[in-house]
Amino acid sequence: MREHPISRTGLCALGALLLGASLASPGSAGFPEKAIEIIAPANPGGGWDLTSRSTAKVLTEEKLVTQPIAVSNMPGGSGAVAISHAITRRKGDGHLLIAASPSLTFTLALKRVPYTYKDVTPIAAIATDYGAIVVRKDSPYKSLKDLLDAYRKNPADVSVAGGSAPGSQDHVKFAKVIKAAGMDPTKVKYVPHQGGGEAMASLLGGHTAVAPVDISEIVGQVEAGEVRILAVLSDKRLGGSLKNAPTAVEQGVNATFIVWRGFYAAPGISKEAADFWVTTLGKMVKSEGWKKTLQANKWFDYYVGGAEYARFLNEDLESGETLLKELGFLK
Amino acid sequence: MEELLGHMAYGFSVALAPVNVGYALLGALVGTLIGVLPGIGPVSGIAILIPILYGMPPASAMILLTGLYYGTMYGGSTTSILVNVPGEASSVVTTLDGYQMALQGRAGPALAIAAIGSFIAGTVSIVFMMLFSLPLARLALKFGPAEYFSLMVLGLSSVTSLAGASLTKALISTVFGLMLATVGVDLSTGTARYTFNLPQLLDGISFIVAAIGLFAVSEVLLAIEEIHAGERRRALTVGRIWLSWREFKESLGAILRGTGIGFYIGVLPAAGATIASFMAYNVEKRLAKDPEAFGRGDIRGVASPESANNAAVVGNMVPLLSLGIPGSSTTALMLGALMMLGVQPGPLLFQKHPDVTWGLIASMYVSNTMLLILNLPLVGLWVRILDIPERILYPLILAISVIGVYGVSNSLLDLYLGIGFGLVGYYMRRHDYPLAPAVLGLVLGGIMEQSLRQALVLSDGSYWTLMNRPLSLVLLILAACSLVAPYLITAFRRLRVVAPAA
Numbered sequence: 001m002r003e004h005p006i007s008r009t010g011l012c013a014l015g016a017l018l019l020g021a022s023l024a025s026p027g028s029a030g031f032p033e034k035a036i037e038i039i040a041p042a043n044p045g046g047g048w049d050l051t052s053r054s055t056a057k058v059l060t061e062e063k064l065v066t067q068p069i070a071v072s073n074m075p076g077g078s079g080a081v082a083i084s085h086a087i088t089r090r091k092g093d094g095h096l097l098i099a100a101s102p103s104l105t106f107t108l109a110l111k112r113v114p115y116t117y118k119d120v121t122p123i124a125a126i127a128t129d130y131g132a133i134v135v136r137k138d139s140p141y142k143s144l145k146d147l148l149d150a151y152r153k154n155p156a157d158v159s160v161a162g163g164s165a166p167g168s169q170d171h172v173k174f175a176k177v178i179k180a181a182g183m184d185p186t187k188v189k190y191v192p193h194q195g196g197g198e199a200m201a202s203l204l205g206g207h208t209a210v211a212p213v214d215i216s217e218i219v220g221q222v223e224a225g226e227v228r229i230l231a232v233l234s235d236k237r238l239g240g241s242l243k244n245a246p247t248a249v250e251q252g253v254n255a256t257f258i259v260w261r262g263f264y265a266a267p268g269i270s271k272e273a274a275d276f277w278v279t280t281l282g283k284m285v286k287s288e289g290w291k292k293t294l295q296a297n298k299w300f301d302y303y304v305g306g307a308e309y310a311r312f313l314n315e316d317l318e319s320g321e322t323l324l325k326e327l328g329f330l331k
Numbered sequence: 332m333e334e335l336l337g338h339m340a341y342g343f344s345v346a347l348a349p350v351n352v353g354y355a356l357l358g359a360l361v362g363t364l365i366g367v368l369p370g371i372g373p374v375s376g377i378a379i380l381i382p383i384l385y386g387m388p389p390a391s392a393m394i395l396l397t398g399l400y401y402g403t404m405y406g407g408s409t410t411s412i413l414v415n416v417p418g419e420a421s422s423v424v425t426t427l428d429g430y431q432m433a434l435q436g437r438a439g440p441a442l443a444i445a446a447i448g449s450f451i452a453g454t455v456s457i458v459f460m461m462l463f464s465l466p467l468a469r470l471a472l473k474f475g476p477a478e479y480f481s482l483m484v485l486g487l488s489s490v491t492s493l494a495g496a497s498l499t500k501a502l503i504s505t506v507f508g509l510m511l512a513t514v515g516v517d518l519s520t521g522t523a524r525y526t527f528n529l530p531q532l533l534d535g536i537s538f539i540v541a542a543i544g545l546f547a548v549s550e551v552l553l554a555i556e557e558i559h560a561g562e563r564r565r566a567l568t569v570g571r572i573w574l575s576w577r578e579f580k581e582s583l584g585a586i587l588r589g590t591g592i593g594f595y596i597g598v599l600p601a602a603g604a605t606i607a608s609f610m611a612y613n614v615e616k617r618l619a620k621d622p623e624a625f626g627r628g629d630i631r632g633v634a635s636p637e638s639a640n641n642a643a644v645v646g647n648m649v650p651l652l653s654l655g656i657p658g659s660s661t662t663a664l665m666l667g668a669l670m671m672l673g674v675q676p677g678p679l680l681f682q683k684h685p686d687v688t689w690g691l692i693a694s695m696y697v698s699n700t701m702l703l704i705l706n707l708p709l710v711g712l713w714v715r716i717l718d719i720p721e722r723i724l725y726p727l728i729l730a731i732s733v734i735g736v737y738g739v740s741n742s743l744l745d746l747y748l749g750i751g752f753g754l755v756g757y758y759m760r761r762h763d764y765p766l767a768p769a770v771l772g773l774v775l776g777g778i779m780e781q782s783l784r785q786a787l788v789l790s791d792g793s794y795w796t797l798m799n800r801p802l803s804l805v806l807l808i809l810a811a812c813s814l815v816a817p818y819l820i821t822a823f824r825r826l827r828v829v830a831p832a833a
Contacts, residue, residue, distance in 0.1 A: 043660075044378040045667025053671070057385060073378065074741060077516070077533025081742075084530045110521060113530050159789055165521040191476075191788050192518045194601070194781065197657040197666070201600045204654065205472030207789065220655045220677020296673035329521060 031276050032095055036069040038263075039098045041082035043075045047129075047214075048099040050297060051261045055097075055126065055281075058289040064280050067095075078168070079104035080113045087119050090266040094273025097123065097263040102316070106168045109320040110329065117313040121265040121274055124281045124309050127294060128302035131173040131233035131257030132215045132245070136203060137225055139210075144231045144251045147210065148181050155187035161208035163196035167329035170199070172320070173212035173233060173257045175327055177248060180255035186327055203227070214259050215242065216298035233257035238300065260302060262309065278306040335461065338689045345390055345690030346697050354395040355698045359705060362402020366409070367713075369416045369728065370543045370735020373403040373661045381668055389672040390686040396665055397648070397691055398698040401453065404604065404641045405702045408445040412438055412633065413566060413716050416547040416728060420538055421604035421640040423770045424612045426546070427493070428625060428632025435628050436567035438714050443574040444582050444630055445637040446706040452590040452638035453699040456645035459594055461692055468653040471598045476785035477796050479601065481806035483779035486606050486771070488813040489613030493767045495626065500764045508772020511536050512780070519784040531744045540736055540745045541773055544752020545759075545766050547732040551725045552757040558721055566717050572710060582634035585615050593639030597646020600658035604643035605774050609767075611639035617816060645695065652688050654678055 040052035049071075056069040074082045082098050090096055098120075108116055133144065141147040151158045162170030171192075175185035191208055193199040196217055203211040204226060211227075215238070221227045223241055231248035232238060233256050238245065248255045265277060284290055285303045294301060304312050324330045345351060365376040376399050384392040407419035412429035425445070432441040459467070474482075487505065494501035514525045515535030526532040557563035589611040596607040615635040616625045625632050650656045655676035657663035669676050674684055681688045716724070736749045759766060790796035798804050 043374070043664070044381045045664035045671075049381075049667065050671055053382065053385070071382065072741070075534065076742070077530045080530035080533050112516075112523065112533060156791060165516055165518050167521040189788065191785050192781075193785070194518065194777075195657075195663065197663060198601055201472055201650070201654075201656045202475070202785075204656075205475060207475040218677075220675040220679060223675070224678035226654075226678055297670065298675070 031270075031272050032065065032067045034095055035067050036065060037096050038069060038071045039082050039085075039096065040071060040073050041075065041079040041099060041104070042073065044073055047101065047261070048079075048103075049073060051099045051101070051127070051263075052097075054293045054297065055099075055263070055284070058284055058287060058293055059280070062284065062287045062289050064283055064287075077112055078107045078164075080107050083107075083115055083120065084113055086264075086266045087115060092268040092270075093266045094269040094276075096266055097277065098265070099261070100264050101261050102169055102257075102259055102320075103164075105313070105316050105320050106172070106324075108317055109324055110167055117264070117310065117317055120267050121269050122306075122310040122313050123263045123265055123274070123277045124305035125260040125262030125302060125312070126281055126285050126290075127261045127297075127299040129214045129216045129259035129261070129299055130238065131169075131259060132213055132218070133174065133177060133210060133230045133233070133248075134203070134213055134218060134221075134227040135210050135230055136206065137228055139228065141210070141230060142228075144177075144246070144248060144253060147230055148178075148183070148253070151178065151187075152183060155184075156189050158210060159189045159191055159208040161191050161193060161199040161202040161211045163193050163199040163213075165192050166190050167324055167327065169259075170196075170212045171327075172323060174210070175323065176257060177212075177231065177233070177253060177255045179323075179326070180248070180253045185323075219298050231255075234300075258302075260304075261299065262304075274306075281305065338685070339461065339693060341685060342689030342691075342693030345686050346394065346694035351391055351394050351690070351694060352697065354391050355398045355694050356701055358395045358398020358400075359402045359405075359698050359701045362399035363406040363702065363705065363709075364402075365399070366403035366406020366418050368731050368735060369410055369418050369547050370539055370732050371738070372419050372539060373400045374664060375539075375735075375738070376400075376403060377661060377664045377668070381664070381671070384668055384672065387672070388686075389669065389674045389684065390690040392668060392672055393665065393687055393691050394694040394698075396668060397695060398701075400661055400665075401641070401644055401695070401698050402702060404637075404644055405446060405449050405706050407640070408633070408637050409442065409713050410728075412441045412445070413713060414724070414728060415550050416732075417542060419604075419640075420542055420770065420774065421608050421643070422636070423542065423546070423605070423767055424493075424608045424636040425633055427612070427767065428627070428629050430566070431626070431628035432630065432633065433566035433717070434564055437571075437628065437630075438566060438717065439572035439710055440574045440578055440630065441633050442710040442713055443572075443707065444578065444634050446703060446710070447574070447579070448582065448586045448589065448634045448638040449641040449706075450699055450703040451586050452593060452642040453645060453702075454696065455587075455590050456594045456597075456642040457692060457695050457699070460645055460649055464649055464653045467598050468650045468656075471600065471650060472654075474599050474802075475800070476782040476789065477800050477803040478806065479599075479782035480779060480786055481797060481803040481810070482596075482599070482602065483606075483775045483782065485806050485810040485813065486610055486775050487779070488810040489609050490768045490771065491814060491817055492613040492616040492622075492625070493609075493765055493771070495763060495765050497763065500762075501768050504759065504764045504766065505768040505772040508769035508774075509776040509779075511541060511769075511773045512776025518781050519788075529744065531742050535777065536748065536773070537740065537745060538773060540740075540749050541752050542770055543732045543736055544749040545756035545769060547728055548749060548753025549756030549760055549766075551729050552753060553760055554721065554725050563721070565721070572714060578630050582630050585611075585631040585635040586638045588614060588618075589635040589638030590642045593642030594646040596639075597643030597658070598649045599646075600650050600656055601778055602643075603647065603659045604640040605770075607639040607643040608636035609771050611635040613813065617813065622817075622820075648691075648695075651676065652680060652691070655680060 040049040042048040059065040229245040407422035411425040415430040593607040
């Protein structure tokens with residue numbers, strides 16, 4: 001197809017006009033004025049990577065951000081490397097978001113780095129997953145009650161396969177349930193593994209009795225009937241293929257574990273930048289594209305933004321520290 | 332059987348769709364390139380590709396990734412053989428005999444046997460996988476912490492095969508590797524060990540950094556010194572490019588044994604191609620009538636690890652496809668990619684997404700054939716690397732290593748560590764400490780410590796758990812045999828020599 005030279009210039013002008021208009025529309029003050037970077041504090045293919053890439057994709061497709069968005073991976077110490085980088089190297093950089101989840105809370109609670117959520121700018125939680133306690137299909141434990149009775153009789157009979165070190169997410173999920181049932185959480189026989197996949201292999205192979213998991217990661221195993229969910233750690237029952245899975249709460253054990261997924265920004269960014277991100281992510285979670293993303297990743301709808309999110313994070317960290325003290329991981 | 336043929340016919344209809352053949356070829360090409368470049372391994376390769384996968388049909392995405400994973404194993408041996416710098420961790424063992432062959436002017440046959448061995452191993456493994464995927468995966472789950480620990484002890488016992496003149500020095504090198512493996516957050520207690528408050532060290536010392544430093548950087552340092560002194564031995568390009576029929580016959584046993592070992596180790600979650608290659612080499616040397624030929628340019632010493640690492644890649648896919656459990660960092664990435672594409676990995680994958688599973692299995696045959704066709708002519712090209720003047724070649728190796736280390740982690744600390752390891756590697760080579768055991772120790776150390784402690788938590792602190800489980804006991808006995816075998820053989824031979832004289 002041969003183009004008329006004029007039409008090309010015309011197109012450019014029109015493009016520039018449109019670009020100018022779209023840049024001026026959100027916030028109308030001109031933020032963001034350059035390319036955005038989203039850091040996934042882990043290797044590609046994990047939860048944080050998925051959070052970052054899905055967000056970048058939806059923000060671009062829904063035209064909520066017209067500047068290009070690049071996702072980079074900065075693995076290390078469950079978020080420790082990335083948060084140190086943001087605080088020491090990127091102060092005031094509003095064009096940067098970093099993915100976070102409770103893993104980071106435990107990194108901070110265990111004092112892996114000398115920071116707290118007060119040292120960064122919390123933006124928003126945009127989706128969530130839930131903890132769950134699962135057993136093999138042929139396990140003698142038919143309900144949460146069976147499991148708790150066995151623990152009451154002899155905690156050493158209930159070996160727990162987790163995908164992270166003691167004092168981290170999986171260990172704490174289980175400890176929370178034990179504590180809510182009024183028993184001693186320090187007696188938990190916790191067997192740590194390198195990642196959820198290995199913990200699942202240990203459970204399915206019959207080497208351990210129970211596994212505290214993130215529900216989205218085991219939907220495949222549940223649908224195949226390989227594992228049985230004893231308790232979902234959410235307030236209410238979840239839908240879809242999980243509608244028959246009981247919560248801990250309805251079985252009289254008041255324990256929940258929200259695996260929120262969200263973002264924080266570097267410290268000292270302008271109010272304009274912070275507001276832009278809080279509102280833009282707020283718009284994003286209402287979009288059609290995001291609904292599809294939630295479905296594909298088996299995540300659940302969840303949004304907490306701005307000051308409320310900052311409060312939520314600080315409380316999360318404090319309660320995490322309290323529990324770790326009880327378990328003997330913190331002095 | 333009928334059913335299986337139907338599945339495979341369907342699989343091939345997916346794999347041979349022109350677009351998927353294109354993806355398989357792309358994966359094979361990129362994989363070979365990544366394999367050849369030291370420091371950039373399958374994990375980084377897949378990591379680079381993941382963003383491109385968004386919006387691709389899941390079957391095509393998986394075909395691309397598997398082709399790439401596979402290609403890295405083909406390419407990994409190239410620099411091991413030509414310049415003594417392994418392209419991947421799983422090709423570290425290949426340097427032992429491969430580089431010696433190159434020095435003798437037999438780089439061509441070494442590269443050719445690596446490609447042919449990879450092809451045979453890959454093809455045979457895919458047949459295994461097709462027939463026994465599910466029962467194999469179930470069997471692998473029976474491997475508990477105690478068995479893993481014993482398997483790692485058996486793996487460590489292969490150090491005796493890697494030792495050069497002095498077993499003591501090989502053991503010191505091994506212990507150095509094991510010590511490096513303790514850096515980072517201790518999984519069993521959550522304590523950070525030897526991290527000096529550096530968050531970059533919380534996950535431990537990256538395997539790539541250590542391997543690149545110890546091998547590539549030290550090789551460059553050594554080359555500079557030797558070229559200056561005028562005593563550098565260059566690998567020769569003379570000699571045949573092709574393999575002779577006799578060499579092929581010699582290697583066939585090693586290829587088949589390497590395939591068996593590699594596939595079996597690959598199926599076990601948490602073991603992997605690197606461990607498989609070390610163990611295959613060890614077995615080959617133990618079975619040989621002339622073990623002293625190994626380490627001096629024996630073609631079996633190239634055939635066995637190179638077959639094992641390709642078979643392990645196929646084995647690695649078994650738990651991923653049939654149970655949704657990743658067995659290595661590479662397959663963990665693939666699992667992530669599947670989830671990203673909206674496919675739930677798990678035991679139902681074969682029923683719910685037959686295009687992904689059967690299409691992938693069929694495409695592995697396709698990739699394998701492509702890689703052979705691609706790699707055999709490349710032998711002639713790769714050998715020409717030896718014609719590159721040293722003053723260009725070594726800086727090039729160094730530059731690629733730096734890119735490999737920094738480009739993947741974006742961490743300056745890794746770069747400094749790489750240089751540090753280079754100096755350590757240089758010292759070790761100057762004083763005849765073999766490097767391979769250090770790499771073995773680093774790879775095995777983490778899993779070994781972790782499984783021992785898991786086993787002890789489960790047994791409430793009783794070490795008998797390692798002996799009580801039959802499989803674990805068998806592995807430990809094998810390890811003991813592997814350790815004392817060389818001495819028994821020498822003693823036995825001495826007796827026979829001494830006897831007539833008496």
